[in-house]
Amino acid sequence: MSKFKTWPIAIAIIYSVFIMILVGFAIFSSFNTVDLVTNDYYRQELAYQQQIERIKRSKRLTQPLSWYYDRELESLIFQFPDSLRSDKIKGRFHFFRPSDSIQDRFEPIYTDSNNRQYFSTQDLSRGFWRIKIVWTYGVWEYYEEVAVYIQ
DSSP: OOSOOSHHHHHHHHHHHHHHHHHHHHHHHHTOOOOOSOTTHHHHHHTHHHHHHHHHHHHTOSSOOEEEEETTTTEEEEEOOTTSOGGGEEEEEEEEOTTOGGGOEEEEOOOOTTSEEEEESTTSOSEEEEEEEEEEETTEEEEEEEEEEEO
């Protein structure tokens, strides 16, 4: 029978490997950024009932807000309902980039006489965008959200 036992060395190796994995994970996680959907999510959660009402109101419109991509103009075109006067439509577009919050931007609503608004996609990064539109007409607020993949 040997006086030298291998189990103390095995335990030391297991603990050493475990500690190296923990240190490696801590270093790895410190270099990764985690972008929240929004920085003030708690305040927005409390006001979400208003958001539900906006969405319901938008769905009840006889002609909903629509959009399409024009390849020749390289533009996104949003068409507001024809029954509304273009000078009474107020609000903003939130171009939300889920993968990089630094690229998020807000644009005001300025419709032409045909209730259309154009956005050039040349200055937008390629990839997935979520566009959130909050707009008012008179005293009523509306909300639409579209998902766009720009190539």
